[in-house]
Amino acid sequence: MKSILVGLCLIFVGISAASAQTSLDQQIIELSKDKWQWMAEKDVKKLDRLFHEKSVFVHMGGAWGKAAEIDVIRNGNIWYKKADIHEVSVNIIENTAVLLNKITLLAVVGGNEVSNNFMVTEVYEKRGEVWELLALSFTKLL
Template identity: 65%
Template sequence: MMKKTIFGLLMFMLFASNSYAQNASGAEQEIITLSKQKWQWMADKNVDKLEPLFDDKSVFVHMGGSWGKTQEINVIKSGGIHYKKADILEVTVNIIGNTAILLNKITLLAVVGGNEVTNPFIVTEVYVKENTTWKLGSLSFTKLLGP
């Protein structure tokens, strides 16, 4: 009888902790999905989807400079940078209050100034939740020097 009680208690604890982990990772999964959609929208130059995602005060840091939302939308729309394909190799998400920090290790195929280039990056994406909507506050590229 004692073994059944202990077994039952252990199973309860396992299921309880598992359901807590699923709830805790729900927001993380939401951010991962949103980030993947963002990469596709950038590849498709779909500024109609990107416009509401990017916060009005958002900042974008690239190898060649940094700027705000309006310039990033214009760069994407004009093809100044065409984010053709982001191969996502690793993803981590940390949520602090209403802020999510996503790190992507990617290989980015892009066209910059008419030249097709491939670069390995760590991309930092910062999202802030306003009411029920996540908004991108910052997107920053850090080029990796090695594999």
């Protein structure tokens, strides 16, 4: 009887841990979805709070930091009109979350509307109670 109770306790602890992980994964997924929406809306105030001061952004045409990415969005040099998310996965390691999005991105670049399939890597770090974006990298898919 005692071993049955211990077994049930272990199962409950395992389920609780898995549930907490799923909840945390979902929090990061929702934050990423919000980020895509803020980029589409060119909401640089929200993005400024999300992007870490030393964050990096890797695009097909180059790589740059937070200030340049905010300017690119504010000025419309790249307008992230719509990100259709096809697949998403999250891997959380202590206070760091690595999110992979397989997306089709509809954007306006240099005045031309383009659509590309990308695998996007997003790296977040939890600082206190807030998640900040450290890196966002686009890899074009064929």
